[in-house]
């Protein structure tokens with residue numbers, strides 16, 4: 576058997592070097608790709624962190640549809656038509672008993688709770704307005720609705736809790752207005768009425 580010549584040997588070394596460099600390059604590309612892939616996940620984790628929680632509740636199993644409409648200091652609105660605005664998010668549009676039966680792994684599960692929650696992912700200084708809309712009423716008697724606003728960090732503290740009454744389809748009322756200072760503390764609250772629905776509908780048509 577012929578021994579490989581010096582030239583062949585050096586060619587082989589060059590090929591090994593090329594292979595090694597390619598492998599190194601591939602590893603580097605993988606590392607960069609991995610970093611790129613993991614970045615949005617990290618961002619997502621920050622975004623899901625809630626600083627304030629607004630909870631609107633009415634009687635369980637009640638067929639009426641109530642909507643929360645929340646305005647932030649920059650005029651952004653969240654409601655069933657626009658569930659995300661800036662740092663605010665509406666978890667779901669609760670429509671009374673409608674769609675309260677959900678299927679989990681092929682089994683129908685009833686969720687009788689009538690509740691809409693809006694989370695604020697960070698505190699933005701300025702005034703927030705929390706309105707209630709009686710989207711669909713089924714009875715002539717007023718519908719009692721409770722509204723709770725909580726600051727979640729560093730520990731849970733209640734900014735506002737109150738009971739309100741909605742009087743039929745289309746009724747809109749201001750449950751609470753609260754102003755956050757630059758440090759995220761509550762500077763003041765008010766219940767001066769402010770209509771949000773007309774602007775929300777106009778913006779939804781755009």
Ligand SMILES: [Ca+2]
Pocket residue numbers: 640641642643655668669670671691710
């Ligand atoms: Ca609703």
Ligand SMILES: [Ca+2]
Pocket residue numbers: 669670671672673675686687688689690
């Ligand atoms: Ca419900």
